[in-house]
Amino acid sequence: MNTIEAIQTRRNIKLFKADPIARETIVSWLEAASFAPNHRMTEPWEIRFVGPETRAKLNHKTDFGGAPVVVLITSKGAPTPIDREEHLMASACFAQNFLLAAHDAGAGAFWSSLAASPRSREILGVPEGDDVVGIFGVGYPAEIPQPKERTPIALKITDLA
Numbered sequence: 001m002n003t004i005e006a007i008q009t010r011r012n013i014k015l016f017k018a019d020p021i022a023r024e025t026i027v028s029w030l031e032a033a034s035f036a037p038n039h040r041m042t043e044p045w046e047i048r049f050v051g052p053e054t055r056a057k058l059n060h061k062t063d064f065g066g067a068p069v070v071v072l073i074t075s076k077g078a079p080t081p082i083d084r085e086e087h088l089m090a091s092a093c094f095a096q097n098f099l100l101a102a103h104d105a106g107a108g109a110f111w112s113s114l115a116a117s118p119r120s121r122e123i124l125g126v127p128e129g130d131d132v133v134g135i136f137g138v139g140y141p142a143e144i145p146q147p148k149e150r151t152p153i154a155l156k157i158t159d160l161a
């Protein structure tokens, strides 16, 4: 799969097969993801594998589509708002790389915002000042949603003098 094809065909997966995925496989995607752009090599992302007990406490409405693995990606806090914002930008790049690596391997992920709520942050032990990028069900898709139409990019481009 070439890069453009990977970007265009990745989907947010809502339903997974029960087939397991080896932790080392997921770690290899995370390793690849860590080549994301990041300011001053801060590598501000952190990853937690969410075990069954914690997952049950989260009580996600579809239990992450039945994904065999759930992974939380957070972004470290920082002393200044600009640093914190840049951390979050780099961590979002990391997350996208991770999604593309999984997709390239025939797997997929369900990105949920659930972990950003105060209740979930507490359950997941996210320190105050750190940002939640997302919580991801990861597995092999049982269903691949149709792509959603995008706004033509020409409508988003402006030329500055």
Ligand SMILES: Cc1cc2nc3c(=O)[nH]c(=O)nc-3n(C[C@H](O)[C@H](O)[C@H](O)COP(=O)(O)O)c2cc1C
Residues within 6 Å of the ligand: 010, 011, 012, 013, 111, 112, 113, 114, 133, 134, 145, 147, 148
């Ligand atoms: C910051 C962020 C939060 C998201 N939160 C959710 C969510 O809570 N539930 C969900 O179903 N999808 C969530 N998504 C996934 C988007 O809904 C999805 O990417 C979008 O509909 C486009 O679909 P596609 O990724 O399949 O192209 C989130 C995506 C991002 C970037």
